[in-house]
Amino acid sequence: MFNRLIGVLIIIIISLVGLFMYVYLSREAAEETTWETHTSIEEAGFNPEALEQARTYYDSLNSTAAIVISEGKVLFSWGDVTKNTNAHSIRKSLLSALYGIEMERGSFHLFDSLEDYEIDDQTPLTPIEKQATLSNLMTSSSGVYLPAGEESWGMRLARPNRGSHLPGEFFYYNNWDFNVLGSVYNEQTEADLFEHFKERLADPLGMEDFELADTNYKFEDRRSRHPSYLFRISARDLARFGQLYLQNGSWEGEQLVPKQWVERSTEAQREVPGNTLFDYGYLWWVATEAPYGDLKMYSAVGRYGQSIDVIPELDLVFVHRVDSNRLSFQFARSSVNDLQRLQLLQLIIDAKRREE
Structure with missing residues (x-):
């Protein structure tokens, strides 16, 4: 009995030492x-x-990481900014950068159509739906209202009736448009968007945590033949991506993303019904009303509280994360909503001393 207790005690001590070393x-x-x-x-x-x-407000939320880059340097980092977690819809803004690079090379044009790329789905597209362009897909206004992978219940409930709007006529935030953009990119470049992201963005930016092993395609064939392209990526690496855009696509003297595309993709291209703060650019949310519109802010936003907020007027990048991979999240769904995230951002902005 005594020997068993000693054995258990040794196991506990080893576990505690292991935990200490992991934290350290x-x-x-x-x-x-x-x-x-x-x-x-x-x-x-x-x-x-x-x-x-x-x-203090951050600590009251379900946030798991936040980092601010001010004038190109870290102002603060809270939580675990090194952990690669699900970026959710931030993935769409990452893909926007890759499209900008390829468009400058002439691989794509904004007004190429689904018909040009021979895009179809489990439910065949109509001739009208096939006239949707890359511009329509990037502004989530294709007029194609079919099931898609990684759809939220909100997307499903809000989906218009099929054929109710022509391509380019109506904004409906949906994953069909975004996932098809991933398929088009891979098929037309005959490459892999994750590998291109690593070669053209992650490596040149010096991302410290990004690994190709933290990316994957999620196939939901009963819904659509077009998979979702999912990234797990850390807060501090997303901050590099935000800083790249703040610097108009330039990093250490190299133009990684064309300046013209950075400017064009982060301008409002489509009005978003019911949203009083943001309109939509090319896979970016663009603030058009005060106070954030005055600061020329644009954002990559994902479900549960993910964001990269780029604020040119303050030379500032804010990244906010909620780790939806953690076990406790699977039970409690402890997310941070947009109002809470923006309230936290406002407190940070208010902390900046203005020059008299």
Whole structure:
């Protein structure tokens, strides 16, 4: 009996040591970064007390990570900014960058149609639906109202009746358009969008956590032949992507994404019914009303509280994450809604000292 207790105690001690080493190494990984960090909150132009209020609010939410890049340096990072978690619909803005690169090379044109690319689905498209263009798909206004992979219940409930709108006529946020963009990209480039992302963006940007093993295609053949292209990616790596766009697609002297595409894709292209703050660009949400419209903010937004918010007028990038991969999330669905996320962002913005 005594020997068994000793054995159990040894196992517990080994487990605790292992846990300590995991936490220690995780912290070491977070500290070992090529991101430059501001040495002082005040010297960076922010009020420390006001930022502490923002941190208190952050702690009251179900957020798991947040990072702010101000003037190209880390202002703060909260939570685990190194963990690769499901980016959800942020994936669409990542794909937008790849399309911009290929368009400059002449591989695609905004007004190429589904018919040009011989796109169809389990339920055959009508001749009218086949006239939807890449521009329509990127602005979520194809007029194709078919089931798609990774659809939320909200998307399904809001889906218009088939044939109720012509291509380009009506904005309906849906994954059919976005997933088809992934299929078109791969088929026409005869490549893999994840590999292109790594070669053309992740590696040149110096992303520290991104791995191809954290990407995958999700096939839901009973809904559609076009898979969802899913990314798991860390907050600090998404911050690099946001900073790239803040710098008009340029990174360390190299133009990774064409400047013209950065500007065009982050301009409002389609009015979003019922949304009083944002319209839609080419796979980006674009703020058009105060206070964020005045700051020329545009955002990549994903389900449950994911975001990259780029604010040119403040030279600032804000990334917010909710780890939907964690076990507790599967039971509680403890997300952060858009109002909460924007309230947190507003507290951070309010902490910035304005020049007199």
